[in-house]
Every structure is written in structure tokens, then in C-alpha cells.
Amino acid sequence: MQDSDREEVAEFVERHWHSRLVISRGRSFYPHKERGFIERRQGMIVGLLTYRIDDDAMQLLTLNSTLEGHGIGSSLMLDAIERARKQKCKRIWLATTNDTLRAIGFYQRLGFRMVELNLGAVDEARKVKPQIPEVGERGVPIHDEIVMELLLEPYLERG
């Protein structure tokens, strides 16, 4: 993500997450101010992954694809995994909500494990961000946060 992308990224995040602000494990973030990977088709953003790196961990903040099932989400994740390895991160983690059924399967197929369940975390986050809907994907009520983690093998530079 370049500085020239940031306003467009902020609008994309707002469209998909009801605000420019996202809350993860009780902390607030503005993804357009962080780092990220963008996928475009005919100039329009069709995929966005945002992240930050703290110490040896990459935290994914948002992941969205507007053209599902065409490999965009996978390609963004592979970019993030490669970046994390190059930055010598030991793990990639994210907090998602209990309704993101498709994403939860998608992350597990990439090797992520569920490492934490924060009961009622979204109900708490809703006090800070009232735009968070009560009901999400496929009519699932949204209450809880699931933390998922991918442990990385040490990065081997190719000679």
C-alpha cells in the first residue's frame, strides 16, 4: 500500500467493516494508516489485506475480497506470509468474529489454528464501535472473537 492509496483504502474498509476503525482484542486500529497489499481489477480495489508487525509477530487487521472464489484472498495471504517470513516473523495472527464462516475455513486450510476464544468480545467492541452489526454472515449472531495463528518456519534465503 502506498500513501496515494490510503484514502481509497479507508473508504474500502469503511464499506466492508462499517467504519474506518477496526477493533482487535480490545485495541483499535485504522487499517488505512497501517501496511497492506491491494489487488485491483480495472483500477478498482477488489482485494485488500492490511497488517502490522510488532516484534516477531505479524497481525492481520483486515482481509477482504469482493470477487470471491477467484484466488484473490489466497494470493493476498501468500503475499503476507512471504512478507512475514522476510521480516523474520515467527507467527502471523488475527482476531476474527464468530460469524466469518468462510474465512475461518479458509484460514484453517492455510494452516492457521484457533488459539483463543474471547467470549463476548464483539459485544464489548460494539460499545466503542456501535456500527458493528448484531447479525453477520448467513444470519449468524455476532458475539465472540476467535484468535487464529499460523506459526512460521524459519525463512531460508535462496542462494
Ligand SMILES: CC(C)(COP(=O)(O)OP(=O)(O)OC[C@H]1O[C@@H](n2cnc3c(N)ncnc32)[C@H](O)[C@@H]1OP(=O)(O)O)[C@@H](O)C(=O)NCCC(=O)NCCS
Ligand atoms: C475470506 C475471503 C477473503 C476469501 O477470499 P477469496 O478471494 O474468495 O479467496 P480465494 O478465491 O483465494 O479462495 C476462496 C475459495 O475459492 C477457491 N479458489 C481459489 N482459487 C480459485 C479459482 N481460481 N477459481 C475458483 N475457486 C478458487 C479456494 O479453494 C477457496 O475455497 P474455500 O472457499 O472453500 O476456502 C473472502 O471470502 C472474504 O472477503 N470474506 C468476507 C470478509 C471476511 O470474512 N474476512 C476475514 C475476516 S478476518
